Amino acid sequence: MKIRYLLLHAYGMGGTIRTVITQANAMAAAGHDVEVVSVVRRREEPQFAIDPRVRLAALVDQRAGVREPSLAARLARRLRGGAVPRGEFAAHYFTPAVERAVASYIAGLTDGVLVTTRPALNLLSARHAGRGVVRVAQEHMNLSTHRPAVRDAVLRNYAKFDAVVVLTEGDRREYQEAIPGARVERIPNSVHSLEQPFSDQSGKIVLAAGRLYPQKGFDMLLPAWAEVVRDHPDWQLRIYGTGPRKDRLRGQIEQLRLYNHAFLMGRSEHFHDELTKASVFVLSSRFEGLPMVMIEAMSHALPIVSFDCPTGPADVITHGEEGLLVPPKDVPGLAAALKTVIGDRELRERMGARAAKTVAAYAPASVMPRWEALFSELSAARSGR
Amino acid sequence: MTERMTEGDEQPAPHAEVEQVWPEDGEIRVLGRLHGLTAAAPQRGWLVQCALRGPRGLSLEHPASVSGEAFEAVVPIAALAPPEAPGKGVWDLYLVHHLVHGGERLRVGRRLDDIRAKNTIMIYPAQTFPADGGRVDVRPRYTVHENLSVDYQRVTETT
Known part of the structure; x- marks a missing residue:
């Protein structure tokens, strides 16, 4: 053809x-x-x-x-x-x-x-x-x-x-x-491939990725993260991507006093290595089509914490199985879900293993x-x- | 500034590994761990030294605290633009103890994690203090060698 x-x-x-x-x-x-x-x-x-x-x-x-x-x-x-x-x-x-x-x-x-x-x-x-x-x-x-x-x-x-x-x-x-x-x-x-190395759940890193643009909801993720680091000050949030909201997000990081805990990483040449080092993937979008970066993260056996936004997250994962779904734009809910997985390594391992199975359909x-x-x-x- | 390495030895020189930097309330507070020392660190008598890069020789020292291997160093920003220093410049940060590493200072830096080019990623807020009818802006930042330095600049108020 x-x-x-x-x-x-x-x-x-x-x-x-x-x-x-x-x-x-x-x-x-x-x-x-x-x-x-x-x-x-x-x-x-x-x-x-x-x-x-x-x-x-x-x-x-x-x-x-x-x-x-x-x-x-x-x-x-x-x-x-x-x-x-x-x-x-x-x-x-x-x-x-x-x-x-x-x-x-x-x-x-x-x-x-x-x-x-x-x-x-x-x-x-x-x-x-x-x-x-x-x-x-x-x-x-x-x-x-x-x-x-x-x-x-x-x-x-x-x-x-x-x-x-x-x-x-x-x-x-x-x-x-x-x-x-x-x-x-x-x-x-x-996804790119199913042959990805799995996260070993040792890195105290939560990873997010996407264009620095309102659609991705990083402006909601940062205040949620400020709440998380009160309980887990040894964890980092790494946001990969570039875009027009970079300066505004940087300002928000300063205002929330997150400059030791949340980092705008820019673009990575080795994004799959970064996924492997992380222990949780978080999706804070206002809307999506099908969030491929989340599905890529699942191929590294990362558990997911995501807003249940239209559309995609709920199509791919089931709450409590591959990760946790939070009502859209519910910032305290997002913080609570992140604390749940960060505080429980066994839960992360179980959800990550499940995510790696579910991703086979992709x-x-x-x-x-x-x-x-x-x-x-x-x-x-x-x-x- | 080039980094000191111990001569004829594969091991990098010991250093003070940064974990957190808090540029707030007129201070720059740096938390971290001593790394690469050959003996247990003395728990008293540490100083944090700010060494002006140019002209060389000018340095400021303040007490620093060490507990186990953890250190806490606090630099008050108001001292970072003495009259003998030029209008703008760079202070390199060190920890010093006369009994440690032959009395050689330990560079403060963040080299043990997996993030390179920190000066584009780990960015700290600037602080300002008034001086001579103008103001001075100071901002800690990482160097190309992932060490911690503080930029300062005198700004004359124009009305």
């Missing part, structure tokens, strides 16, 4: 980029003809390893910077109405020139499977893809997290896809109910055949038409 993945920025960092590249690599390894197409290119090299059998292309080269659209171009689009609603988190990427490049790329395809990987790209695929193309829309986010304009566009357009694929069972039900005419499938993302060997089966079925249905 010919399979094309359209990504906003294949040269960037982030959960979606990583999982799409992992998928493209697996499809190439299975013998398919795979291409990853990056809408923009802002770096020389991709940040995640791409299989040499996967072709990588970019539609708009922005390595030299982003050109501001002309007034005429902006007005023309305002009149015509862009396909990308303003509420899309990535809407600012879609200047008229970028949107035009994506539209003409999609319109020029005549065959194969086109997998689009975020709402803006899904909506452009719905509008521009020709009849010869099997169209698959990936949704990495919960329907309720889309802003109204995006949600309206999604509801109007997603029935046009051969399949809409979401990450969790909760999402599958929600999208299916909202768009009765669509075929909605649930296929979770897969192994590449479990997930990739489901994609292959879906693409084959849709392609067969298309050619039999």
Whole structure:
């Protein structure tokens, strides 16, 4: 099969980029003809390893910077109405020139499977893809997290896809109910590998990771952590990631007097080693799609403490089994749950071992055949038409 | 400043390993453990020394306490901009005892954990005190060798 993945920025960092590249690599390894197409290119090299059998292309080269659209171009689009609603988190990427490049790329395809990987790209695929193309829309986010304009566009357009694929069972039900005419499938993302060293539960380290951005809720994690260190002053919180809220979080660390106990670690070249050294993974997000970094942590036998936010944590773990779920945004509850696991090494070992078992459902060997089966079925249905 | 190593020996010089730094209430309080001593540490007579990096020779000393191998050193910030020191500079922190390590000072640093490039990760708040119609900003920080130093800078108030 010919399979094309359209990504906003294949040269960037982030959960979606990583999982799409992992998928493209697996499809190439299975013998398919795979291409990853990056809408923009802002770096020389991709940040995640791409299989040499996967072709990588970019539609708009922005390595030299982003050109501001002309007034005429902006007005023309305002009149015509862009396909990308303003509420899309990535809407600012879609200047008229970028949107035009994506539209003409999609319109020029005549065959194969086109997998689009975020709402803006899904909506452009719905509008521009020709009849010869099997169209698959990936949704990495919960329907309720889309802003109204995006949600309206999604509801109007997603029935046009051969399949809409979401990450969790909760999402599958929600999208299916909202768009009765669509075929909605649930296929979770897969972890990198199941062959990870396990935490030995000796490091007094709680690890969190994600972009330093309000969505990740680190502003709630820090006050919870201040409560934890009152009882456990020999433990550290290490938050991996970069992002626009770094200075504000640093200020919060100072204000909470956490500068001996909570550290913004930045980006790590050896993130899996850092997971192995930790003893607990904590997820404080306001919302998620499917929190892959949490699932990666489980592959190191780390117990999880997580807000029960939409969506993902409750889809992956059961309270009391692989870890503890806390009502969303309940900061004292998060502190209490962290104290429970920090104070009980046997509990951590039991939950960690359970987490390492549960994560098998997210192994590449479990997930990739489901994609292959879906693409084959849709392609067969298309050619039999 | 280069780190001292004992000559002809693979063992690194003993040092004072930092565990916590509390730059609060006009003081910089450093807690940690003596590391690499060949004999039990004396429990009295320790000093924390702040040595100015340039010009060399200027140093300030305050008593430090040791209990077992644990130490606590408190540096009052108001002493960190004496008139003979330049407008800005760096104080390197040491613990000293005339009977320990041949009377050689022990560098205060945090070298035994797994975090490198601490100056981008373990960042402490600045404190300020008034001086000569202006103010002095002081902030402890780790050096590229993961040792603890204190930056100070005189700031003239402009109105």
